[in-house]
Amino acid sequence: MTIVAVLLLWQQGSADVIDDLKSEIEQKNAEIQKLNEEAEKYRAEVEAKQQEAQTLKAEISRVNNSIGKLQRDIAITERTVERTELEIKTLTLEILEKERAINKLRRGLAGLIQVLFEQSERPLFVSLVGNRFLSDFFTQLDYVAMLEDRILGSLDNLRVLKSDRESKKTAAEKKQQELASLKNSLGGKKAVQESIRNERNNLLSVTRNEEKRYQTLLKEQEEKRAKLEDEIQAIEDTIRITVDPSSLPPKRAGILEAPLPELSVASCWQMGSADSKNCVTQFFGYTSFARAGGYGAKKGHNGVDFRAPIGTPVLAAENGTVSAAGDTDLGCRGASYGKWILIAHPNGLSTLYTHLSNISVAAGQDVLRGSTIGHSGKTGYATGPHLHFTVFATQAVQIESIRSKVCGRLMTLPIAPVNGYLDPLDYL
Known part of the structure; x- marks a missing residue:
């Protein structure tokens, strides 16, 4: 799923899209864990073979186990790349959610400030004589105080939202760097795998698969x-x-x-x-x-x-x-x-x-x-x-x-x- 596709779905229902992405991330984590267990078995095999005498059969077995482990390592890195891409998409949507919440809060805050401004423009004496009952006057004062409290609360919420947004942006930037590093690592591991295969083929060619040679x-x-x-x-x-x-x-x-x-x-x-x-x-x-x-x-x-x-x-x-x-x-x-x-x-x-x-x-x-x-x-x-x-x-x-x-x-x-x-x- 591309970023553009994710954004189109986000417009229809961001919460559902984010939940789906997080579910996919959990699935990738499970796949990575399983591959790690398989890679560990190959690592143990390589280590066990390393203790054996240097024979052609043992060496070919070591090389084959190394290739098997590398295949799992490559698969792990590929899944990690996929997971990281999903995490970046999730963070992108969460940033957009924060932006939308910030804009909504700003609009509400602007309305509150406008009402408070209109209330504060009326002199206190005018408000006092303009009400039939003294209780109405105090109700109006309470309303102004409530507006001030809501404005202060909205400002606090705005600060929190902005802080969360910046944290998400920082996390997204780190994930982008991690993704670039993973892709570089993937290329390196594939090169290693090719090198080992060439080594095995060369060894078999030179020795003609004979122990004496x-x-x-x-x-x-x-x-x-x-x-x-x-x-x-x-x-x-x-x-x-x-x-x-x-x-x-x-x-x-x-x-x-x-x-x-x-x-x-x-x-x-x-x-x-x-x-x-x-x-x-x-x-x-x-x-x-x-x-x-x-x-x-x-x-x-x-x-x-x-x-x-x-x-x-x-x-x-x-x-x-x-x-x-x-x-x-x-x-x-x-x-x-x-x-x-x-x-x-x-x-x-x-x-x-x-x-x-x-x-x-x-x-x-x-x-x-x-x-x-x-x-x-x-x-x-x-x-x-x-x-x-x-x-x-x-x-x-x-x-x-x-x-x-x-x-x-x-x-x-x-x-x-x-x-x-x-x-x-x-x-x-």
């Missing part, structure tokens, strides 16, 4: 990743930059916004399964994986890894400008960050978001704290869907195009000296 592929990717880490470390070791501590914000929680919804800074392994959404799978620095040589000789983990099912919105940690965005898979598939975004913030920090399934922003674009910049995924070298989140001192990070010896092609990514990497948990 899949295990060979995993081994080759791990070897490429290790060699590439050594190449990057060799370059970073040549960078000499002194980071001025005064250029950085104080270390305290809240300096940066969580880069994922429902984020926890606790380890996933220390949490119950019911509380483990978007928790930490690997901390910053010399973790056990890093000490085992996972990132090259004497190199720690340069960020924090958060669990994030494919398609989870990735959020800007602070207001800033996108310094660059790229995809290392174009130069060396399955060996590094995959799709990544780097944002410079006014507070002296820069934040990096990697392994994304899609990117929703471009270099030079200004972003707001908490706004969606992309969606989580499993691009680059990743044993499972997650968000790798790095914090740099802005003065230390730079974008480099490296011709990797491992893959033989140019690959663009952010690099920094070891003192340019900061622990994200100092600021989240």
